[in-house]
Amino acid sequence: MSIWEYANPKKFAETAAKVQPFAWALAGLTLGVGLVWGFFFTPDDYKQGSTVKIIFIHVPAAMMAVNVWGMMLVTSLVWLIRRHHVSALAARAAAPVGMVFTLIALATGALWGQPMWGTWWEWDPRLTSFLILFLFYLGYIALWAAVEDPDTAADLTSVLCMVGSVFAALSRYAVKFWNQGLHQDSTILKVGEKDPLDPAYYQPLVLCLIGFVALFVALVLLRTVTEIRLRRLAVLAARERLA
Secondary structure, eight states: OOGGGGGSHHHHHHHHHHHHHHHHHHHHHHHHHHHHHHHHSSOOBTTTBGGGGGHHHHHHHHHHHHHHHHHHHHHHHHHHHHOOHHHHHHHHHHHHHHHHHHHHHHHHHHHHHHHHHSSSOOOOHHHHHHHHHHHHHHHHHHHHHHOSSHHHHHHHHHHHHHHHHHHHHHHHHHHHHOSOSSSOOOOTTOTTSSSOOOHHHHHHHHHHHHHHHHHHHHHHHHHHHHHHHHHHHHHHHHHHHHO
């Protein structure tokens, strides 16, 4: 079986219908357990108090904001190279989901940063690159809506996606590129190093991460199938006008 079989809209829709129930169930289970465990059954941090529990929403949302753009980049490249419509529609379907994840990351970061840093916003390298990434999401969605021809829109948004990938990378690695700024580097995988993530938070955080990934899979499959159907309706409408 080749992965290119799923470039067939019918094959993709059939597979999506089979996968979606499992993705929704996994998302509901892991997010339900992870958030309840994290917010109600983990201790307060000795420095940050209960504020640290924002980590169970902020970190998964921030990671998904970057990774969704990465998924859009891959599917956009597939469109540019192989001209598979499903890949372009999958990128379009993923954009609003990624935009919401980015907005959640920015909002929860502000809620977390205010009591810790004494400010709701700082022009920190990572925060600034995340804000720019959010604007790229908005621009990507707006460009799809502004261009009438779907193939031309797919071409232009694919180019925009490649440009925006620079800021997606910066939002992930800005702390490593610049030593300045308030935002700390990732501590999730720094086992044995200074100030690693406390084990009490690690397991519920992993569940929340899995839940956000499963939620994204469920949403993007649902939205991609919807985009495929809308594309079919547009083609049929165009044929009727020409008939």
